[in-house]
Amino acid sequence: MVRLLRLSLPHPVASRAHYNDSSRGKRLLLSRLYQPGSLWKENPSELQHKSNEPSSKSQRLMYKAGLIRPSSPGCFHYLPYTVRSMEKLIRLVDKAMQEIGGQKINMTTLCSAALWRQSGRWDLVGKELLCLKDRHNQEYCLGPTHEESVSDLIATEGGIGYKRLPLLLYQITRKFRDEKRPCFGLLRGREFYMKDMYTFDITEEAACQTYNNVCEAYCNVFSALGLKYVKVQADTGNIGGKMSHEFHLPANIGEDKLLVCGSCDFAGNVEVLQPDETNCPMCKEQLVESKGIEIAHTFYLGTKYSSVFNAVCYDSQNKPSVAEMGCYGIGISRLLAASIEVLSTEDDIHWPNLIAPYQICLIPPKKGSKETAALAAAEELYHDIRAVHHMRDEAILDDRDHLTIGKRVKEAHMMGYPYVIVAGKKALESPPQFEVHCHRTGDVHLLSKEGVLNFIQGVQVI
Template identity: 60%
Template sequence: MRVLLWQKILPHLPRTLTTPCRGCAGHAPLSTHTDQKPGRPPLLVSRLFQPSNLRDVGQEGRAPGETTCKSQRLMQQAGLIHPSNPGCYHYLPATVRAMEKLVRLIDQEMQGIGGQKVDMPSLCSAELWRRSERWDLMGKELFRLRDRHGGEYCLGPTHEEAVTELLASQGTLSYRQLPLLLYQVTRKFRDEPKPRFGLLRGREFYMKDMYSFDASEEAAYQTYESVCQAYARLFSRLGLPCVQVQADTGNIGGKLSHEFQLPAEIGEDRLLVCGACSFSANVETVAPDRTDCPQCQTGTLVESKGIEVGHTFYLGTKYSRIFDASFTNTQNKSAVTEMGCFGLGVTRILAAAIEVMSTEEGIRWPSLLAPYQICILPPKRGSKMDSVADLVDDLVQQLRETLPSLRGEVVLDDRTQMTIGKRLKDASRLGYPYVVVVGQSALEETPRYEVICQQTGEKLYLSKDGLVDLLRAVETV
């Protein structure tokens, strides 16, 4: 019986290959290290910490009476998330990889419009929130705590107070330093009364929040529009059909607000969209019994549901005046900055994308966010196709040498005690964009690989060179 190279060396792999990188431990899992380097064996499914539960999620996977949705069920079944406390989840390695990719995309778009990345404390002083009068306004939504000295704090659901106080503490800026756009990607906390739907409505989650400081109202509107355009580009790159709708400013406050909504039946927001013009709004901002469009006067408003994945606010001077975040203008006089704030629900985008793109049987990722792009299935151990098992080694080696952009993106399902059919079913559930089967067609005079493109459902039979050409076009981030 032929033994593959990776089967020979598996027992002798150093422990460092299966020990978490120290840089990824602790509070922030958003690392940037590469987990597959030239010369290392391929990633093996049997070694991945992905405690799959590929069956229906029963009562043991949720609180009594809790309703679930497709994304929550699929993510728990596939070992992507594991419930902890109500509204809180362990993000397991595959989810962290997808989240890291999403954060890299967000970084590209935010830094492309001048954003600078910061990291502010999750522990926020009650004194700051009292100055903005939101300590009482936010009510029970805040997680509140006291330190051993009696000092009051909250776990930050958002950071308008903190970032404005930070800017004010630096002294008066010059107009030449504006616009200034500061953003972070951090854990946020909200004491949701009824957390549900997995990562769609939790009490602890990741969010990208950006805060802008401008010298004039006109400049602030320009910044606002540039961020909205960056959001539209981001969702376009992800292949998600988001709709920008007018929204209420709520307890954030300000003069203008828009939500970015992903249409979905499970969505908790009600949207009104005009069929004749570009008008769209959350029903909160329009009389709920209105059917005619307030913008064009002729179109009919059609109601639908959506998942909010982003929110933008033009704040004006609401916070900058309170905290005296000022600058010296062109007349050498002091003035307060005009502000905006802009949020993206990082973990909510992951879950919402799975919700709208997946089948009932398996996850389908936006291609750029798939934790791994390619899964290779060797033949079952002891089958008649064992004679072509060395093609797996050749294929892995060629992919490593000719497609360096895919290093770390290829996994090998080494569970060869299982049939190809069983492993194919698992691969479909987990949502690898490309599944490569070394099966019956590899026995032909010119060996071919069965390639299943899971996003489209297309099945191809390709030579090794043809497969390499196909995968050369795969975009990664």
Template identity: 60%
Template sequence: MDRLLGKGKRLLPGLLNSVAWYKKQQQSCRFYCHPRAKRKLMSQHFQSMNLQEDSMGSQSKPGEMTCKSQRLMLLLGLICPANPGCYHYMPYTVRSMEKLIKVIDREMQAIGGQKMNMPALCSAELWKASGRWELMGKELLRLADRHSKGYCLGPTHEEAITDLIASQGCLSYKQLPLLLYQVTRKFRDEPKPCFGLLRGREFYMKDMYTFDASKEAALQTYALVCEAYCNVFNSLGLQFVKVQAATGSIGGTMSHEFQLPADIGEDQLMMCENCDFSANVETINPDETHCPVCRRKLVKHKGIEIGHTFFLGTKYSSVFNTTVRTSENKPVPAEMGCYGLGVTRILAASIEVLSTEDTIRWPNLIAPYLICFIPPKKGSREEKGAVLLENLYDSIAEAAPQVAEEMVLDDRTQLTIGKRLNNAKKLGFPYVIIGGKKVLDEPSLFEVHNQSTGEILFLAKEAIIDLLSKVQTP
């Protein structure tokens, strides 16, 4: 024991020196360590373009970028091309997508939706049974395994879910309505992928499938899901329209699309500005120019489809013998509906309709980060005010924990405040807080940019905490 104690005494000076060195490193790297909060730092974020000041310049080749959202997402490093119609989703985009999925989950589960996951690899036998193996044609990405068994990469999962429910036996009316949904990658062999995430070969979609015992109950479920879709888009602040639509290759007897009016939209919409009537031009007589409801003149618009609902009836359940039992204990074919939300398309469409030509504007709920902090430039007169901005960061994280994960500190202090502010605006952070000239005043005032309203305010610490405590998060 004495030998051990003696050895400990000999090691103590070295240990104390190590502690002193560590504390010194903490002080010299104050942005990286804090006892109460681990700050998220811009310098550590991975982005392909690294947000160079000229990243909105002439780096693109003619004809490469065909719409605003594609151009902005590529040039700001939110997506990177992998192959035609497929992209790498960079960290900021993944953060936004995960937030959007939270919003969707909340609304789907509020109406009784249960989340699940189905294989992307779908059996050709199921698709042949429904008749869609031939109907979908070249749009299906087909492949065969080593045993020559055919598959497709699922663009949608009506066959798979209906076969799954059939395999569980006859569902009781007590289990109905059954609403099952997933958020997964989907695949379509687009002949000419275009517009970035708006029309690709690989994308994320939320697809829901519902089962009821009667047509009346299924129509009530249909209306319930449509209302939930409206809630999703309203919470994002998107000016959408719900229009009558064709059932296409999915089939059924009724269909509606949720559209964002936009000049680059590929869908032609006929809308009445006097009443609520609106329809995809595919569903009406091409010579029809007046509203069938109020007889006023219809106005043509272009739209981006961001959601689609279908009342399927027994189209698939009759093929796969998917039955449910009524309250009279009678087995009947399940009355079905299917419902899709284009997750990655919503991201791109939001940017398309909300942004300026060189600056992204996100719906606040799905911005990658809500708040960007910009400390003074290194070596400037205001540099000693940096610690005040850091303290503000930590105080907000403690007082408003709902936004603690929504903050990022632009610690690239070798750049001027102006350059970093320009970057923050282009990326679309809803709030930017700057430790500028007034940070050394008494009391300290921070420059707060509200990107949604265009306001610039000079606020004390307490006022900023109060402001951000009221900010809504997913």
């Protein structure tokens, strides 16, 4: 059984006035952050009622660390650490999408039932839609995806001229789906964040090139996060289209069954393979079954939606053609939780370093201890770390000096800071030496202030 650590409540701020009154500028103090304790340990019956399912590792850790709190089945409040991590992940995805020509938009959450009926999906998707009526008895759904909306937008504006092709429009917004059995925290919920992109081309050949470009951008995102992912052939489902791929993180808790070839690049979701297929269709070697958490899905739609809504592209002769479309999704909140699921231990969170809420936690000595005299060296180091431009908002000071260093180090590792810097006994030496704990590797380096500053120059942020 996993023993869950209850985080300590903040100590009264009056005893630490010296941290706040510094003339060196406002500091990021851990005691000031809103970070509730372990809800999983304190309210197991309430959690069971709200989550409705046994927890995954990522859900347990996110509760324990005060990262999320349940609101209703499948819906969660995102607390400060999670919001910081999500914002970084969104910046990473924004950069990748814009590098291939993506333009960011923001479509309405309320989607007209008339558009969904026009495409035939109102009844096809059915109970998964969260539906409502306004005072005029007009029907809507809370958008789980926006193929109809974006196709209607392009059609209403008269189509797309060849000089604007390929057109890649994307958004990162909250989506809604009436999951029958929400479970595992952010891995399967009713309300979630998704990046959805919709592309328009004039020919099938151009559309396939755009499809490949987006898939490559997805691979770059997951590689930048240090995640081992699998790209598999997939069913097009109720979205439809001519071709589809899923991106998975292999994990025992995954709800998708995959068949992966160890000899070539082939991998497929069992949904698209023959029930008795055990050999790779490409190289005939044995396929190995595994489970995966789906983090992204791509579709080559062809003209499935553009023909219904008359979304057209114009060539250089001003001749219209029904647009060849693609749609591409990354589950942003699911990706965050899935990365915690596959990288973390049972007791400690391990973030992808790029999207860790803070890169550094600096732990000064306990008040009244033998190391109290090292406080001045710790404060000077903290000031100098924040003077490094890309670290200014990435270093947090654990000013809860009523706690031992050991207690705070343990909590820091549970929270998953990539680097924990301790001002202990060695900080009393001349010159002061600081312990730098690397969370990913478990290595501990003893460095001078200059050594610490040189070390953090190489820490990447986004």
